[in-house]
Amino acid sequence: MAFESEQDRQDQLEALGESFVFTHNGNPHVSSKSVSIYGIFDRPYIETNKIEGYKPVVTVSAVDVLSVAHGAMVRHDPDATYTDYKVVGIEPDGTGMTMLILEEQ
Numbered sequence: 001m002a003f004e005s006e007q008d009r010q011d012q013l014e015a016l017g018e019s020f021v022f023t024h025n026g027n028p029h030v031s032s033k034s035v036s037i038y039g040i041f042d043r044p045y046i047e048t049n050k051i052e053g054y055k056p057v058v059t060v061s062a063v064d065v066l067s068v069a070h071g072a073m074v075r076h077d078p079d080a081t082y083t084d085y086k087v088v089g090i091e092p093d094g095t096g097m098t099m100l101i102l103e104e105q
């Protein structure tokens with residue numbers, strides 16, 4: 001999904017996505033430095049070596065996650081029942097968007 005500008009990406013993420021809280025240092029404590037950004041959450045079905053499961057991912061603007069590294073924490077808060085995830089993979093797509101592979105904590 002390519003957009004013309006960073007503003008186009010931000011507009012689409014705000015319209016289609018939801019807010020996530022990122023803690024870059026991997027500490028989920030509320031006193032840690034964190035930032036809220038918009039992203040599109042998905043949990044596609046996967047099967048590896050006959051093991052079935054889901055791979056939670058969030059697609060965000062690459063500009064918003066320039067300093068995100070493996071081990072950063074992501075809080076997803078649908079319906080006020082939050083779930084914490086750890087970033088275990090970072091996949092930029094070359095169009096200004098990045099998919100973060102998550103692991104539920």
